[in-house]
Amino acid sequence: MSDAWLVGRARELIAAVQRQEFDKQLEIVAIMDELLEETLRRGEPTLVAQLLRASAFARLVTRGLAAEAEPRLDEMLAHTRRHGLSLLRADAHALRGRRLVLAAQEDAALTEIARALAILDDSTIPDRQVGVRNWNRMQSMALIDCWIVLNQLGVYEAAEEVISRAHQAIRESASPHEITLQLMNRVKMLLGWGLRLERIEQYDEAAEKFRTAASMSVAAEGPFAESLFPRKAGVSAVDQVGVLASALALHNPAAEHVDRLKQMHRGHHFPHEQEIVAIALARCLDRSGRREEALDVLRETRKAMSEDISQPSMRLNIARELARLDTTPDYASGASKSLIDYATTLESEMWTLRESQIATLNARREHERLSAEHGAITQQALQDPLTGLPNRRALDERLRALASSADAQPLAVGLVDLDGFKGVNDKQSHAEGDNVLRVVASTLRDALRGDDVVARYGGDEFIVLLPGAPASAAKMALGRAVKSVAELPHHLSHGVTLSIGLVSLRPQERAEQVLARADAAMYEAKRGGGNQVASANSMAGDAGASWPAESIPADPSWGVEEPT
Numbered sequence: 001m002s003d004a005w006l007v008g009r010a011r012e013l014i015a016a017v018q019r020q021e022f023d024k025q026l027e028i029v030a031i032m033d034e035l036l037e038e039t040l041r042r043g044e045p046t047l048v049a050q051l052l053r054a055s056a057f058a059r060l061v062t063r064g065l066a067a068e069a070e071p072r073l074d075e076m077l078a079h080t081r082r083h084g085l086s087l088l089r090a091d092a093h094a095l096r097g098r099r100l101v102l103a104a105q106e107d108a109a110l111t112e113i114a115r116a117l118a119i120l121d122d123s124t125i126p127d128r129q130v131g132v133r134n135w136n137r138m139q140s141m142a143l144i145d146c147w148i149v150l151n152q153l154g155v156y157e158a159a160e161e162v163i164s165r166a167h168q169a170i171r172e173s174a175s176p177h178e179i180t181l182q183l184m185n186r187v188k189m190l191l192g193w194g195l196r197l198e199r200i201e202q203y204d205e206a207a208e209k210f211r212t213a214a215s216m217s218v219a220a221e222g223p224f225a226e227s228l229f230p231r232k233a234g235v236s237a238v239d240q241v242g243v244l245a246s247a248l249a250l251h252n253p254a255a256e257h258v259d260r261l262k263q264m265h266r267g268h269h270f271p272h273e274q275e276i277v278a279i280a281l282a283r284c285l286d287r288s289g290r291r292e293e294a295l296d297v298l299r300e301t302r303k304a305m306s307e308d309i310s311q312p313s314m315r316l317n318i319a320r321e322l323a324r325l326d327t328t329p330d331y332a333s334g335a336s337k338s339l340i341d342y343a344t345t346l347e348s349e350m351w352t353l354r355e356s357q358i359a360t361l362n363a364r365r366e367h368e369r370l371s372a373e374h375g376a377i378t379q380q381a382l383q384d385p386l387t388g389l390p391n392r393r394a395l396d397e398r399l400r401a402l403a404s405s406a407d408a409q410p411l412a413v414g415l416v417d418l419d420g421f422k423g424v425n426d427k428q429s430h431a432e433g434d435n436v437l438r439v440v441a442s443t444l445r446d447a448l449r450g451d452d453v454v455a456r457y458g459g460d461e462f463i464v465l466l467p468g469a470p471a472s473a474a475k476m477a478l479g480r481a482v483k484s485v486a487e488l489p490h491h492l493s494h495g496v497t498l499s500i501g502l503v504s505l506r507p508q509e510r511a512e513q514v515l516a517r518a519d520a521a522m523y524e525a526k527r528g529g530g531n532q533v534a535s536a537n538s539m540a541g542d543a544g545a546s547w548p549a550e551s552i553p554a555d556p557s558w559g560v561e562e563p564t
Helices: 003-017 022-042 045-060 066-083 086-102 106-121 132-152 156-170 176-198 203-219 242-251 255-266 274-287 291-304 312-325 336-382 392-403 421-427 430-447 471-486 511-527
Strands: 411-419 453-458 461-467 497-504 532-535
Touching: 003 022, 003 045, 022 045, 045 066, 045 086, 066 086, 066 430, 086 106, 086 132, 106 132, 106 336, 132 156, 132 176, 156 176, 156 336, 176 203, 176 242, 176 274, 176 312, 203 242, 242 255, 242 274, 255 274, 274 291, 274 312, 291 312, 312 336, 336 392, 392 411, 392 453, 392 461, 392 511, 411 430, 411 471, 411 511, 421 430, 430 453, 430 461, 430 471, 461 471, 471 497, 471 532, 497 511, 511 532
Parallel strands: 497 532
Antiparallel strands: 411 461, 411 497, 453 461
């Protein structure tokens, strides 16, 4: 299985999981987890982030599994921050927003979308390592995930801007599936927008939204036949996709749409289309003189939505449709007309609140952008641009801080040098050498504890600080790092291995002194053939003690204490 196959398979499963029965969705979730395990074994950062996203997404669209998405989104966010994957980090925030909408935390959801959009605003230059087409696809994917949340909350102007950006990102290289997805999303948005406009009696504007949605539904026929969505061969898109059929019906409600919409109302749906299908069906039934049937459809849908709090705007659309068709007067209270007047006033107030949401979103977006810009400037001064690790300046600061902290003692210091790296630059290219440095840096970082410090010292050398690590435990941990690099696939490492010199900081020892001793120990590892850890003068109290170069420990466990 190539990396490209894994990504492609995940895309197919994402398309499938959105329109399946519950048991089939659970099967897809299990397959996603298997693909994720395989990518974690390979360790390629972008691939891992993409499969974390796929695993989380599958749970977000499967009933009862949304809470299980949270740890995967947390892991995705930490992973993308560590590896500088800005587009996928934005997507992690967007999917967090979707999870928060499902939990009825709308304000927190908007904050996550603001964070995602701020990152995307600053991620305009494609990463050459990723490739322009893949960069554009990931950008479009993150924007669509932002759009879903904005559409669910009924913030349609902002949603329109975001979906337009998503279209621009892939307009030159979009596949039939991506074109179909864009058209279906825009149709869904336009229908929700039109229904929202009707609620404040802007009927002409609403009719224009329905007309545009209907024309897009017709345009979706061609690409849908080649998309990844589960579909029946030889059957038109409007006979298989609820929002497309609803667009034609809302544009021109008539009896001719009833049978088609009834089948879709009873069948399986893409996320958040059942309510639109119900409203379209009810209008066509009412136009055919079958009002009681229309009311039954709406009541049934309202009951089905009673536990779904993820679409506040659509819930109001259903309630308004019922109020519009159910004209039976309340003879006991005589309040029917007054109630309708109150509802209209309430709708106007909600419209004002909606405009406030847009202003809040824009303000938070700008705040997040400025905060990110400030943080990026600060980070650049302390970060190696190639690997994303702390640079030498950051290392000096961290070493001083740990040396003066009693909690960090004993402090192990390792100097890491790459065996065979010069051959990669000479025989391959400097660009391939840079790729090897990135992969080794990531592998080294992942092999150690979270509070251990891995910094790029210069060229193909790295420094590792292991606070609170006795010499034996530090040696085993670094041995694990050596083994991890040695076991990397050849196309990632080109056979590069690690030679590590390990020492422990002595009392009152200066930074240059401890690094000089680590450098001497590293050359001892080189003389022993490389691909190993060599220790010298390890303990502060044993200035004359030293260990000869040793090969990788047979049991590279972490946390072993010094014998007493």
